[in-house]
Amino acid sequence: MNGQLNSEAVKEANSNRWARAAKIYGIGYIAALFPGIIFGLLLRLVMGFIAYFFPHMASGFHLSGTLLIVFLGIAVTLANSICYTFIFHRSRKSWLVKGLLFGLLLLIVYGTPLFLSNPNNELFGPQAPLGIALFSASFFIGSSLLAIVFEYMSKWFDQSKGRLKLAYLSFAILSIPAILVLINMFIEIFTEMLPKIIKY
Numbered sequence: 504m505n506g507q508l509n510s511e512a513v514k515e516a517n518s519n520r521w522a523r524a525a526k527i528y529g530i531g532y533i534a535a536l537f538p539g540i541i542f543g544l545l546l547r548l549v550m551g552f553i554a555y556f557f558p559h560m561a562s563g564f565h566l567s568g569t570l571l572i573v574f575l576g577i578a579v580t581l582a583n584s585i586c587y588t589f590i591f592h593r594s595r596k597s598w599l600v601k602g603l604l605f606g607l608l609l610l611i612v613y614g615t616p617l618f619l620s621n622p623n624n625e626l627f628g629p630q631a632p633l634g635i636a637l638f639s640a641s642f643f644i645g646s647s648l649l650a651i652v653f654e655y656m657s658k659w660f661d662q663s664k665g666r667l668k669l670a671y672l673s674f675a676i677l678s679i680p681a682i683l684v685l686i687n688m689f690i691e692i693f694t695e696m697l698p699k700i701i702k703y
Contacts, residue, residue: 526660526667529674531588532681534656535580538648543576545644549637557630580649581677582685583609587649598654602647610642616692620699 547569583605590608591601618635660666 525674526670527592527657528585528588528678529670529672530656530660531584531592531653532581532673532677533670534653535584535649535681536577538645538652539577539580540573541576541648542580542641542645543573545641546576546638547572549634549641552637553630553634556633576645578680578684579688580645581681582688583646584649584653585681585685587646587653591650592653592657598650599647602650603643605650606643606646609646610639613688613692614639614642616696616700620696 550572586608587601587605591605594601596604618638660670
């Protein structure tokens with residue numbers, strides 16, 4: 504009898520653990536959408552700044568290109584939300600500290616290989632200081648936005664049990680795309696960025 508009760512208790516604990524994980528990651532995905540749009544627009548703005556000061560780098564403004572960059576910003580932020588949620592969802596630090604720490608982590612893990620691999624031969628040269636500074640700033644801004652929206656959304660979802668369905672739906676729909684993008688980012692680091700760095 505005791506063994507059966509213990510087994511049921513373990514099953515219930517595991518079920519609750521999965522429900523909490525689905526809730527928190529679902530909230531993370533929702534929280535990533537708005538910062539993702541802003542991050543994409545920031546990337547486009549950075550490119551515009553570089554083109555303004557270094558006209559030979561300009562490729563012209565195209566709405567389709569801007570939309571593609573915004574979509575890329577959403578996809579990347581969605582993937583990054585997995586890491587942010589895993590690392591910081593239990594942290595009691597302020598959203599600003601968490602955002603800046605996560606921005607620094609992204610800059611080290613992803614930004615540094617990206618800069619050193621010199622994509623499209625656009626970062627090495629006189630434009631490098633401006634380009635690297637602006638792109639680095641966008642990492643911190645995007646991460647801080649993710650942190651504050653995540654904190655706000657977490658409190659909003661905790662105010663009503665009915666809102667949990669939205670978090671679970673988000674988890675069910677967005678988990679696979681977010682995981683695939685995250686995996687692809689790491690594949691890109693090891694198969695494209697690092698080989699280019701070694702080649703240079």
